[in-house]
Amino acid sequence: MIAWILFHLFVFPGMLFTGVLGLLVGWLDRKVSAWFQFRVGPPLFQNFNDFFKLLGKETIIVKSAVKSVFVVAPLAAFAVLTLIATIIGLALFYNEGFAGDMFVVMYLTMTFSVMVILGGSSTGNVYSSIGAGREMKLLLADELAFILVFLVPIVKSGYQVQFDQILAYQQNAGAIIGSPSGIIAFIVGILCIQAKMTLAPFHIPEAETELVDGPFMEYSGPLLAFWKLDHYMMYVIFPFLLVLLFLGGFNLTGIGILWSVLKYVGIVVVMIIIKNTNPRIRIDTALNFFWKYASPLAFIGVILAVLGV
Amino acid sequence: MGWYNKRLAKSLWVFHISGSPCNNCDIEILDLLTPRYDVERLGIKLVGSIRHADVLLVTGIFNQKIAPKIKKIYEQAPKPIFVVAVGTCVSSGCCFKESYNRVEKREEVIPIDMYVPGCPPKPESMIEAVAKLLGVLNG
Ligand code: SF4
Numbered sequence: 239m240i241a242w243i244l245f246h247l248f249v250f251p252g253m254l255f256t257g258v259l260g261l262l263v264g265w266l267d268r269k270v271s272a273w274f275q276f277r278v279g280p281p282l283f284q285n286f287n288d289f290f291k292l293l294g295k296e297t298i299i300v301k302s303a304v305k306s307v308f309v310v311a312p313l314a315a316f317a318v319l320t321l322i323a324t325i326i327g328l329a330l331f332y333n334e335g336f337a338g339d340m341f342v343v344m345y346l347t348m349t350f351s352v353m354v355i356l357g358g359s360s361t362g363n364v365y366s367s368i369g370a371g372r373e374m375k376l377l378l379a380d381e382l383a384f385i386l387v388f389l390v391p392i393v394k395s396g397y398q399v400q401f402d403q404i405l406a407y408q409q410n411a412g413a414i415i416g417s418p419s420g421i422i423a424f425i426v427g428i429l430c431i432q433a434k435m436t437l438a439p440f441h442i443p444e445a446e447t448e449l450v451d452g453p454f455m456e457y458s459g460p461l462l463a464f465w466k467l468d469h470y471m472m473y474v475i476f477p478f479l480l481v482l483l484f485l486g487g488f489n490l491t492g493i494g495i496l497w498s499v500l501k502y503v504g505i506v507v508v509m510i511i512i513k514n515t516n517p518r519i520r521i522d523t524a525l526n527f528f529w530k531y532a533s534p535l536a537f538i539g540v541i542l543a544v545l546g547v
Numbered sequence: 548m549g550w551y552n553k554r555l556a557k558s559l560w561v562f563h564i565s566g567s568p569c570n571n572c573d574i575e576i577l578d579l580l581t582p583r584y585d586v587e588r589l590g591i592k593l594v595g596s597i598r599h600a601d602v603l604l605v606t607g608i609f610n611q612k613i614a615p616k617i618k619k620i621y622e623q624a625p626k627p628i629f630v631v632a633v634g635t636c637v638s639s640g641c642c643f644k645e646s647y648n649r650v651e652k653r654e655e656v657i658p659i660d661m662y663v664p665g666c667p668p669k670p671e672s673m674i675e676a677v678a679k680l681l682g683v684l685n686g
Pocket of ligand 1: 568569570571572606607633634635636637641642665666667668
């Protein structure tokens with residue numbers, strides 16, 4: 239039993255699987271972005287090279303930093319993402335869930351942002367602090383819409399808050415994206431994910447041109463490697479979450495494998511296209527966008543779902 | 548360290564300092580990073596923070612005022628770090644060699660690993676220099 243739990247946590251849906259798949263999908267992101275700019279793009283194992291290179295470099299712990307927080311934040315963020323990946327992966331691949339696992343995932347995604355804020359503000363660098371502040375504002379902006387997006391599958395499946403029961407509902411009644419409320423929630427969901435992952439147009443906290451990587455500016459060596467890995471792991475976690483909530487999960491038999499891969503890659507490619515065709519927006523525009531347009535839209539989706547549409 | 552050096556050779560992140568050049572070398576460096584030359588296919592990436600860098604590109608004659616700052620930036624970088632000097636300015640002073648505020652010996656400010664001559668060097672010759680650096684790293 240214990241061995242099985244450890245296996246899930248460290249190998250299959252958890253750390254190793256998500257990490258490796260995340261680095262590969264990160265390559266897809268860089269390659270497609272390169273095609274957008276008429277370039278060739280990096281080789282397949284580029285992200286692995288980057289990761290191992292960073293592991294071997296010197297770690298500088300900044301003099302002005304709060305040392306414990308500075309060191310713990312990236313590792314805790316990594317642990318949090320591993321946990322989310324395990325919970326989502328168990329539901330997707332083994333049909334296993336526990337009461338309230340949805341709420342756990344909601345809380346943990348928020349915890350990740352909190353870790354970014356802690357890590358950024360612990361360095362004592364001005365740019366990092368501004369980046370951490372912006373991350374906080376972005377969290378305030380997208381959190382409401384993100385939770386409303388979760389509500390639609392909950393309502394649709396007859397008020398189930400367990401991933402495996404939502405999957406079971408979708409197996410009987412068809413994927414939730416097939417209904418109008420499902421489509422609305424899915425679109426808002428993709429936008430929220432874009433903000434959660436701080437991809438363009440919401441890469442406001444990182445803002446390479448003015449904040450030089452924001453919260454991660456003072457990190458070097460292995461600690462930076464973990465931040466990079468965290469970022470690429472989210473390329474696995476959030477699309478999986480959307481597949482789970484709206485597209486009816488994966489079917490790993492026969493032709494279903496191709497279909498599953500298409501679902502996942504489709505979501506990732508949509509994210510990359512949004513990333514490459516939009517410039518960065520200001521933080522107030524982001525707040526406006528989420529509070530004035532995205533959240534009400536998601537709310538309409540929830541009302542539609544309650545009405546049974 | 549052979550395995551690690553190979554990883555390092557495939558992922559060089561570059562940080563760019565301009566130490567009082569005439570600014571032409573910096574423009575050529577920016578040219579190098581445009582889609583036309585696409586150095587990302589060699590794993591080279593421009594980073595904004597010195598803490599993430601593996602290669603330091605320096606240009607210019609290092610005047611008295613900027614030399615201490617260049618030294619400070621070099622000390623802030625995580626090791627191993629390679630310094631590539633772009634332009635004749637760094638190696639010989641070029642047209643500023645009699646300037647009153649230049650630093651006499653630039654290699655005493657920071658240890659320079661590689662010079663790319665030219666006023667300014669073409670992006671192709673910078674790529675050649677980087678390829679030589681990769682050759683050294685790959686053994
Ligand atoms: S080497 Fe020539 S082009 Fe480059 S900074 Fe010096 S004077 Fe300018």
